[in-house]
Amino acid sequence: MNSKTSDNNLNKIIDEYKFNGQKKFKLIILFGLLGDFDSFEYAINLKNYINKNQDKNLDIFAIAIGNQSGKDKFCKFTGFNKENLIVVSDNQIHNNLKVSRGLDIGLGGWINMLLMLSGINSFKTIKEVIRGYTGDRKAKQIYSEVDKIDVLKFLKFSGNSFKKVFGDGYLRPFELATFRLNNMNEIIQNWSDYILNEEYLPQRGASFLLNNNNQIIYKFFSNDVLGYSSNMRDPLGFLTNLIKE
Secondary structure, eight states: OOHHHHHHHHHHHHHHTTOOOSSSEEEEEEEEETTSHHHHHHHHHHHHHHHHHOOTTEEEEEEEEOOHHHHHHHHHHHOOOGGGEEEESSSHHHHHTTOOOOOOOSSOHHHHHHHHHTTTTOTTHHHHHHHHHHOBTTSOOSOOTTOEEEETTTEEEETHHHHHHHOSSSBOTTHHHHHHHHHHHHHHHTHHHHOSOGGGTTOOOEEEEEOTTOOEEEEEEOOSTTOOSSOTTSTTHHHHHHOOO
8 A cells, every 4th residue: 555545545534534623733643542551641642732732723633442431531531632532443444544553473462562562573662661760851851840649549749759859850760650650550440441452452553744735744653662753752742843823
């Protein structure tokens, strides 16, 4: 399938699901499973982006593999707009758009996912996991001083703890790991709602940014777990760079 065919399929999806929007730009995202680490992290970052920028020029739509119960919980936890999220039962749309299925060695989704988390066929994952624990001077901090953090329901502290130990103004050690641990806890507690079919655990996602003529001005296809952006230090930097008045 060539790029033109893939673009045509995207236009069909826009028409089928009425991803029209009223704004100058629209971002269309293919998540994998609702319960994928990347789906949670990306959705929360998008919610924070909208809250911070109140961007009047951007509509955001997403498709994920899941069911209605999972969708309700996902949107409640992440803050993603429920009206702009479509859930589907398989990865046919992903296949039509040539999105990576992830690793498949024939032993099931769980084995494939565990291997990807160990870096096999997912080369950037280990680096991204390590960054979560070591911090990153070139990335933004996640928690403010007043944020209340509840890790696994038994360890509670405020964002000020990171400032006291590591300072502020950058991604502090353990900060990203804490954020991801909270997401993982939510997924595990509601596994049957978020993981519709374990076969799709390795399924990766994609992002398409379109202008008001439905022309694609940016696209990214993920190949790695914890790799939903071309620049994980600033995952939504492409929006800042491309969305103009």
